[in-house]
Amino acid sequence: MASTLGTSSIAFLPSRYHSSPSSSKPSLHSLSLTTGQSCGRKFYGGIGIHGVKGRRQFSVASVATEVNSVEQAQKIASESQRPVYPFAAIVGQDEMKLCLLLNVIDPKIGGVMIMGDRGTGKSTTVRSLVDLLPEIKVVAGDPYNSDPEDPEFMGVEVRERILKGEELSVVLNKINMVDLPLGATEDRVCGTIDIEKALTEGVKAFEPGLLAKANRGILYVDEVNLLDDHLVDVLLDSAASGWNTVEREGISISHPARFILIGSGNPEEGELRPQLLDRFGMHAQVGTVRDAELRVKIVEERARFDKNPKEFRDSYIAEQEKLQQQISSARNALSSVQIDQELKVKISKVCAELNVDGLRGDIVTNRAALALAALKGTDKVSAEDIATVIPNCLRHRLRKDPLESIDSGLLVIEKFYEVFS
Secondary structure, eight states: OOOOOTTSSOTTSOTTOOOOOOOOOOOGGGSOOOOSOTTOEEEETTEEEEEETTEEEOOHHHHHHHHHHHHHHHHHHHHHSOOOOOGGGOOSOHHHHHHHHHHHHOGGGOOEEEEEOTTSSHHHHHHHGGGGOOEEEEETTOTTOOOSSOGGGOOHHHHHHHHTTOOOOEEEEEOOEEEOOTTOOHHHHHEEEOHHHHHHHOOOOEEEOHHHHHTTSEEEEETGGGSOHHHHHHHHHHHHHSEEEEEETTEEEEEEOOOEEEEEEOGGGOOOOHHHHTTOSEEEEEOOOOOHHHHHHHHHHHHHHHHOHHHHHHTTHHHHHHHHHHHHHHHHHGGGOBOOHHHHHHHHHHHHHTTOOSSHHHHHHHHHHHHHHHHHTOSBOOHHHHHHHHHHHHGGGSOOOTTOOSOHHHHHHHHHHHHHO
C-alpha cells in the first residue's frame, strides 16, 4: 500500500512544530565595486585596501564587508552545488523514509539496508536526506570529525591534546554524507600512509580516506550487493569495532570510524553476504507504486524539478524546515523516552520464537521504538510503535527457507500479534 507521505512531512508526526523563518542575508549585488578611483584604491574580495607606500590600512567598514563577503561566498558555494531533490517532496515509500529518519535521530540503530525494484527512488531518497541532517559539535581542523566530549569518537591526536590540558576549538558542522563508489580502491576507503615522508622525515604522514570522513556521519553505498569482497571486509571490520586501522610497511595508524551505514540495491542483482546484512540495523523493502494517480503525481513533480530545481526546492522550504525541527526535537528528547519492562520482554520473546540469531534484533528493535516515540513527540513507547518498526528490525535476520513463499516481514508481524495479544 503506497500512501502519499511526501507532500506533507510525516502523517503521524506532531503538528506543534512550526518552521522558523529563514534569515535574510544581503545580496551579492549590494556590494558595488568602483574602479578607476584617483586614490589608487584596490578591492580584494570586497575588502577596501588603500595603497599608501606599500602599507595596507583596513577600516571598520572594510572588516564588516569582509565578514559579509565570507557569508555570501558560503551561500553562493552551497547554491552552486548540484541541487538535491527535497525529502519532503518524495511521494510514497513511507517505510524507507521512516527507517532513514529513525537512524538520523538515533545513529546507534546501525543504519538501514534498502532493497527494491530499480527506478523506485532509493538513491534519490537517501541523497535527499542531506538537507535534513542536523549540526554536531566537532573539533576544529580535525580530519576525523572528533567529538570534543565523547572519547569514543575522538581521534588519537585530540585525546593527546586533552591530556596535555590544551583548550580545544569547537565548531558546529552538519553531519557528513559520504558516497562509497563501487570502484573505489582500498587505499581510498581506508586511507594511506606516505611511506616516503615516513622514511625521510620520520613522521607518520597519514592521508585520511572515506572512512575518516564518514566518522560520526553517514556512509552510503549504492548497489551494495555488487561491492567487491575486499571492500566488504573493510566495512565489516570498521562496523564491528568502530575504528579503522591502517597497516603499511610496519607503520600502524588508527582512527575512529563510527558511521551510519546505508546501502541500497536490487535483489535481482544478487544477495548480500549474511555477515554484512546483519550489520544493518534495519531493512526496508521498496516496491513500485501501482496507483495510477500517484505515478502521475511523481512524474509531474520530477518534471517540475528538472525544469527549475531552485524554484521547486523553494516551494518545499517550509516543509523541509518543519522536518528539520522535528528531527532536532526528537534527538533532544530521545534520552527521556521510556519503554516498559513488559514490552522489552515481549520484544525478546518475539525474537526468540522467530529463532533470530544473536541479540542485535532485540537491541535494534528497542532503539528504533524509542526513536519513533521521540519522533512522534511522546515520552513512552507503545505497542503500536513496536509494531511499526519490528518488521524492519527483524526481517533480514530470519533464517532463509528456500521453500517458504511468505514474506519474512509478514512472518514477523504474525508472530508479533501472537505474542502481544
